[in-house]
Amino acid sequence: MNYPNGKRSTVSKPDKTPKKPDFSNRGMTLEEDINVTNEYYLASNTAVIHKKPTPVQIVRVDYPKRSAAVIKEGYFKQASTTDYNGIYRGNYIDFEAKETRNKTSFPLSNIHQHQIDHMKAVHEHGGICFMIIRFTPHQETFFLSAVKLFYWWDEQYKGGRKSIPYSYIQRNGKLIPFTYQARVDYVKVLDKLFF
């Protein structure tokens, strides 16, 4: 574990890729950054938003005597919803988060039809629904409203392109600010757009 003063915990194991203590988000995945952010939101009583567990089809479980049950065979299932949901300022919040190494566009193959169906249903029922998209080469993380995602999703089946241009997201999304405690401080964007 690294402490904010840059000193490493003496109990930490040797680490081949030490994290830089310069508050940058290099080396952390988008998922890790969002989890840290959500923990901060929870601890500071800002919002209650959690990542859903990865869906697993459990096929075989062993029950050793005097030990915890062990899953011996399981498979990853495709998620039928988005990964994150919860409540902020009394509103239902629902989003999916993806990062891409692509510099010029976000490939729609990162999203599944089930997730779009879910997001459309949430939107219809009055929830606040969006995507968080990180372009790792640019070190930029964007908020894109679900309605704008739906446009590109539907267009691809009418002969449109299979990705959302980076330039479109720059102009029509919102850059999500980075702070040490809220590494993907997306509620700041919600505050501007909805409250």
Add this chain to the structure above:
Amino acid sequence: MNYPNGKRSTVSKPDKTPKKPDFSNRGMTLEEDINVTNEYYLASNTAVIHKKPTPVQIVRVDYPKRSAAVIKEGYFKQASTTDYNGIYRGNYIDFEAKETRNKTSFPLSNIHQHQIDHMKAVHEHGGICFMIIRFTPHQETFFLSAVKLFYWWDEQYKGGRKSIPYSYIQRNGKLIPFTYQARVDYVKVLDKLFF
């Protein structure tokens, strides 16, 4: 599979405990009933509420050539939230569901501190939070608001009892109606209490 006319599907496998075709909920677990209900709510555009996947700590995964990844070692983790959440009439909905074979009370050992903490946070942020409790011996399924659950939860640490009396739940909860499509039709209770 049983059809509403009471005839069994000819393709169904032999079943040692045939389901009665009398629309009772005998034989189905509370979780199965709620899943069927949520599917009906989704299909009828009533609400968007899902069960969260069971949290699993994945330790070892094999990647066989030309086949799906196989989880070879995993463990069940304790949930840090409730099992169900989503949106109904624009409101954030969050609940936990438990069944008990106990006739006279609902043991609080069915719930964990983490879940109570989560429910309290949701309640503070303006979400609609509750428990669904089924007494299998009585074949009754009740709605109990989270605030009433908190009272009993907190009392147990002040020398109070470690269970909620059935008689209390009868008087202070709401019996959830059973219909064929919505086997645990909890939004009917929400309609009466909140809308």
